[in-house]
Amino acid sequence: MSGFSARSDFPRTPNPLAQALARHRARGLPLLDVTESNPTRVGLPAPATGLLAPPGACGYAPEALGLPSARHALATHLTARGAAVSPEHLVLTASTSEAYGWLFKLLCEPGDNVLVPAPSYPLFEHLARLEGVETRPYPLPRAHGFGLDVDEVEAACDARTRAVLVVNPGNPTGHYLHEGELAALADACARHGLALVSDEVFSDFAWDTEPSRVATVAGRALPALTFALSGLSKVAGLPGLKLGWMHVGGPQPLRDEALARLEWVADTYLPVGTPVQLALPELLAHVPRFQAAVLERVRGNRQRLLKARPAGATWDVVPAHGGWSAVLRIPAEPGEEATCLALLDAGVRVQPGYFYDFGGGAFLVLSLLPTPEVFAAAVEVLARVLGEGPVSPRTA
Numbered sequence: 535m536s537g538f539s540a541r542s543d544f545p546r547t548p549n550p551l552a553q554a555l556a557r558h559r560a561r562g563l564p565l566l567d568v569t570e571s572n573p574t575r576v577g578l579p580a581p582a583t584g585l586l587a588p589p590g591a592c593g594y595a596p597e598a599l600g601l602p603s604a605r606h607a608l609a610t611h612l613t614a615r616g617a618a619v620s621p622e623h624l625v626l627t628a629s630t631s632e633a634y635g636w637l638f639k640l641l642c643e644p645g646d647n648v649l650v651p652a653p654s655y656p657l658f659e660h661l662a663r664l665e666g667v668e669t670r671p672y673p674l675p676r677a678h679g680f681g682l683d684v685d686e687v688e689a690a691c692d693a694r695t696r697a698v699l700v701v702n703p704g705n706p707t708g709h710y711l712h713e714g715e716l717a718a719l720a721d722a723c724a725r726h727g728l729a730l731v732s733d734e735v736f737s738d739f740a741w742d743t744e745p746s747r748v749a750t751v752a753g754r755a756l757p758a759l760t761f762a763l764s765g766l767s768k769v770a771g772l773p774g775l776k777l778g779w780m781h782v783g784g785p786q787p788l789r790d791e792a793l794a795r796l797e798w799v800a801d802t803y804l805p806v807g808t809p810v811q812l813a814l815p816e817l818l819a820h821v822p823r824f825q826a827a828v829l830e831r832v833r834g835n836r837q838r839l840l841k842a843r844p845a846g847a848t849w850d851v852v853p854a855h856g857g858w859s860a861v862l863r864i865p866a867e868p869g870e871e872a873t874c875l876a877l878l879d880a881g882v883r884v885q886p887g888y889f890y891d892f893g894g895g896a897f898l899v900l901s902l903l904p905t906p907e908v909f910a911a912a913v914e915v916l917a918r919v920l921g922e923g924p925v926s927p928r929t930a
């Protein structure tokens with residue numbers, strides 16, 4: 535179609551699962567939604583909304599990298615959690631997604647590419663495409679628990695690769711980066727002249743302790759330019775407030791140049807609202823209460839899922855260590871889509887692995903955030919439907 539860019543031409547035809555869901559809803563049938571990952575809809579603690587009208591909320595100080603008071607509060611918060619960071623190396627954005635957009639502008643010419651993990655969070659392809667950038671997947675081998683294999687990363691590089699994206703812990707795979715993997719990855723990035731972009735939005739949500747786990751790349755002396763991304767969306771369960779951040783690290787000349795250029799990018803948009811920046815110290819004070827509630831919720835729901843699995847079942851819960859999701863390996867027959875449709879027919883909504891570019895088997899993805907009542911009822915149905923074996927779902 536003339537007059538529009540090719541990169542804004544996204545497919546708009548709903549896939550078979552979306553169509554079946556629309557029919558299910560149109561019939562007014564009950565639904566146990568185990569894809570719900572919006573933290574504001576599942577009965578978790580929220581801060582008082584009065585926080586968002588602090589004195590000065592209607593003022594305007596156009597500080598491109600963020601208000602110094604907000605960056606200072608954030609640096610104190612991150613340092614208290616073990617990453618010794620300085621406020622000058624923090625850049626505030628409206629969201630992590632926006633931070634990706636800024637990084638692709640900073641690092642890539644149109645037609646360059648960035649390496650993205652597979653399986654992983656599906657938005658990367660869209661975020662890159664909107665900046666004229668391509669994504670090249672590097673596999674997270676299942677044999678390695680969907681953890682990082684640096685040889686696979688290097689094999690995916692070509693002459694136009696500019697950055698490696700890691701999601702730590704993986705979404706939805708829940709596998710953390712380990713110290714040896716980070717050291718090898720940072721070395722490979724330095725050798726190839728690539729930036730390392732570490733998405734740490736779920737990093738605070740570890741379910742257990744692992745000795746060599748990496749919580750963040752921020753505040754470390756690494757040989758490559760590094761960006762650690764996170765935001766209130768997951769850290770405080772407040773996606774609607776639109777405040778994210780990135781920490782810029784690595785060798786000083788590279789880091790300083792990146793910060794100077796990001797200041798220009800940020801100054802062009804100035805997207806972060808004043809009220810949320812002024813409220814940041816109080817919002818960060820709410821984080822421990824929110825995170826304790828999330829951890830209780832996801833640990834409890836994971837136990838419910840493990841308990842619902844009968845001994846000798848043909849499906850398994852994939853081992854993981856953190857995050858908000860659970861991954862199930864299911865039989866290749868009837869496969870992901872038919873199983874999702876059969877579950878929907880039985881009143882349970884889950885996601886197929888192909889949404890996350892799994893491959894190499896059949897998988898389902900469940901959110902661990904729903905209330906215990908919804909989750910327990912859903913996994914009972916799930917165990918029954920999966921126990922029935924090959925199914926022929928009613929799709930009309």
Ligand SMILES: Cc1ncc(COP(=O)(O)O)c(C=O)c1O
Pocket residue numbers: 629630631632655701705733735764765766767768773778
């Ligand atoms: C791995 C990962 N990164 C980034 C985001 C986006 O976060 P934000 O709301 O800060 O844009 C999400 C949202 O689900 C995510 O799962």
